[in-house]
Amino acid sequence: xxxxxxxxxxxxxxxxxxxxxxxxxxxxxxxxxxxxxxxxxxxxxxxxxxxxxxxxxxxxxxxxxxxxxxxxxxxxxxxxxxxxxxxxxxxxxxxxxxxxxxxxxxxxxxxxxxxxxxxxxxxxxxxxxxxxxxxxxxxxxxxxxxxxxxxxxxxxxxxxxxxxxxxxxxxxxxxxxxxxxxxxxxxxxxxxxxxxxxxxxxxxxxxxxxxxxxxxxxxxxxxxxxxxxxxxxxxxxxxxxxxxxxxxxxxxxxxxxxxxxxxxxxxxxxxxxxxxxxxxxxxxxxxxxxxxxxxxxxxxxxxxxxxxxxxxxxxxxxxxxxxxxxxxxxxxxxxxxxxxxxxxxxxxxxxxxxxxxxxxxxxxxxxxxxxxxxxxxxxxxxxxxxxxxxxxxxxxxxxxxxxxxxxxxxxxxxxxxxxxxxxxxxxxxxxxxxxxxxxxxxxxxxxxxxxxxxxxxxxxxxxxxxxxxxxxxxxxxxxxxxxxxxxxxxxxxxxxxxxxxxxxxxxxxxxxxxxxxxxxxxxxxxxxxxxxxxxxxxxxxxxxxxxxx
Numbered sequence: 262x263x264x265x266x267x268x269x270x271x272x273x274x275x276x277x278x279x280x281x282x283x284x285x286x287x288x289x290x291x292x293x294x295x296x297x298x299x300x301x302x303x304x305x306x307x308x309x310x311x312x313x314x315x316x317x318x319x320x321x322x323x324x325x326x327x328x329x330x331x332x333x334x335x336x337x338x339x340x341x342x343x344x345x346x347x348x349x350x351x352x353x354x355x356x357x358x359x360x361x362x363x364x365x366x367x368x369x370x371x372x373x374x375x376x377x378x379x380x381x382x383x384x385x386x387x388x389x390x391x392x393x394x395x396x397x398x399x400x401x402x403x404x405x406x407x408x409x410x411x412x413x414x415x416x417x418x419x420x421x422x423x424x425x426x427x428x429x430x431x432x433x434x435x436x437x438x439x440x441x442x443x444x445x446x447x448x449x450x451x452x453x454x455x456x457x458x459x460x461x462x463x464x465x466x467x468x469x470x471x472x473x474x475x476x477x478x479x480x481x482x483x484x485x486x487x488x489x490x491x492x493x494x495x496x497x498x499x500x501x502x503x504x505x506x507x508x509x510x511x512x513x514x515x516x517x518x519x520x521x522x523x524x525x526x527x528x529x530x531x532x533x534x535x536x537x538x539x540x541x542x543x544x545x546x547x548x549x550x551x552x553x554x555x556x557x558x559x560x561x562x563x564x565x566x567x568x569x570x571x572x573x574x575x576x577x578x579x580x581x582x583x584x585x586x587x588x589x590x591x592x593x594x595x596x597x598x599x600x601x602x603x604x605x606x607x608x609x610x611x612x613x614x615x616x617x618x619x620x621x622x623x624x625x626x627x628x629x630x631x632x633x634x635x636x637x638x639x640x641x642x643x644x645x646x647x648x649x650x651x652x653x654x655x656x657x658x659x660x661x662x663x664x665x666x667x668x669x670x671x672x673x674x675x676x677x678x679x680x681x682x683x684x685x686x687x688x689x690x691x692x693x694x695x696x697x698x699x700x701x702x703x704x705x706x707x708x709x710x711x712x713x714x715x716x717x718x719x720x721x722x723x724x725x726x727x728x729x730x731x732x733x734x735x736x737x738x739x740x741x742x743x744x745x746x747x748x749x750x751x752x753x754x755x756x757x758x759x760x761x762x763x764x765x766x767x768x769x770x771x772x773x774x775x776x777x778x779x780x781x782x783x784x785x786x787x788x789x790x791x792x793x794x795x796x797x798x799x800x801x802x803x804x805x806x807x808x809x810x
Contacts, residue, residue, distance in 0.1 A: 411478070430494060506541065512527065570608055613655055621659050631672060674714055685731055
């Protein structure tokens with residue numbers, strides 16, 4: 262019965278009409294905001310129209326309700342048009358915070374302290390406090406309003422956090438629906454539009470995140486629910502009636518919040534739910550996959566990718582062996598394509614950790630992972646290339662020698678390109694591989710294949726690279742190669758020095774490139790060859806016509 266009562270106050274997703282009305286007026290009211298704004302619009306038009314509307318109300322009451330709900334944009338524009346500047350400012354500020362359905366009656370009475378109540382009355386008092394904390398306040402358009410009642414709610418939340426943390430046998434069966442409803446009413450809301458939806462990716466070191474204005478209350482709600490989940494009295498068998506798939510889906514929607522403090526709480530709460538509710542595990546993984554798919558192939562914008570990957574890192578760590586085909590497909594179809602998104606820098610450490618966790622579980626995945634990285638290797642984005650080199654070294658640290666042999670040739674062809682990069686940070690990061698003892702042992706075991714690939718790039722850049730630091734690192738790499746296999750090194754050195762001198766064509770091969778004509782790509786049959794021989798280029802026609810003159 263109390264669950265049904267409270268559910269009427271819960272705003273799982275506020276409707277667009279209510280949201281827009283509250284954001285434009287700045288004095289966000291409860292669920293009736295949409296209707297009142299429609300009436301205000303009708304009242305602001307000409308008198309004849311008002312009379313006609315009153316007549317229509319008497320004839321057809323149902324048809325008169327439709328304009329207020331079906332046309333919220335005109336209502337919003339009308340308010341901006343007639344009310345002037347201050348309302349526009351409030352609308353812009355509204356975008357920096359979430360949109361709540363504020364409670365109509367916000368006058369809270371301070372209830373007695375839980376510790377002072379008789380033991381047999383504490384459960385009922387606890388429920389009253391949970392219901393009282395379902396009242397929502399305005400922290401954006403009028404942050405100084407209801408200060409006394411805001412403090413009552415804050416103190417009540419704080420008291421319940423302490424109560425549930427330091428007392429046993431307080432999470433009774435009657436508390437479960439009330440706690441879940443209180444959490445849902447306060448937190449399941451419409452998030453504000455992105456502050457920078459199409460601009461450059463968010464840089465955590467330079468850009469300031471958009472913080473949630475209602476955080477003084479939201480933080481305590483998150484703390485309470487986390488302590489609720491971690492309580493020794495918590496019983497998942499009872500809670501599963503209320504923490505279901507719909508609840509998890511609403512929780513995942515909040516990961517797009519721009520406030521990093523909120524995402525941190527969400528990460529911990531979702532991880533606890535994943536650990537305690539076995540029946541929800543597959544659903545949680547599937548919904549996280551859907552978020553990633555939308556991010557990769559549709560929006561390329563989501564604020565919570567790093568936190569979701571961090572959760573997945575611990576989930577992958579707990580996978581049983583042998584790995585299910587579903588998990589392998591997740592690696593190939595989701596984690597690898599995440600490398601191609603332009604905002605990779607925001608979540609790359611967590612992504613690399615997940616990939617390495619998979620390879621530690623199953624080394625047979627090494628070849629598709631490295632070939633996938635080479636496929637998505639950045640061509641013109643040097644900072645992203647450095648990230649790929651970081652991740653590749655982490656993979657090589659855990660690679661099996663038998664798997665290394667399968668990928669070493671394409672891998673070191675890419676490293677040779679990186680060593681030759683004019684961007685010194687890319688070349689420097691690639692040359693740091695020669696400081697890794699395990700990688701050097703792998704190279705030493707396969708020197709006959711790797712040295713001929715790497716030596717030309719190292720030898721050429723030892724003379725031509727503009728950066729002196731790179732010269733020193735290349736000298737170190739060449740010295741290690743020489744110690745590794747002196748004879749092969751000498752042969753490569755002689756070939757590198759004598760081949761251009763012995764063959765002038767090789768010396769000039771990079772100076773004058775043969776221009777390929779498109780006709781050379783046509784099928785080479787007899788008639789085609791004759792047609793190509795008879796064909797004259799435009800320059801030849803111009804030359805012959807000038808000579809004739």
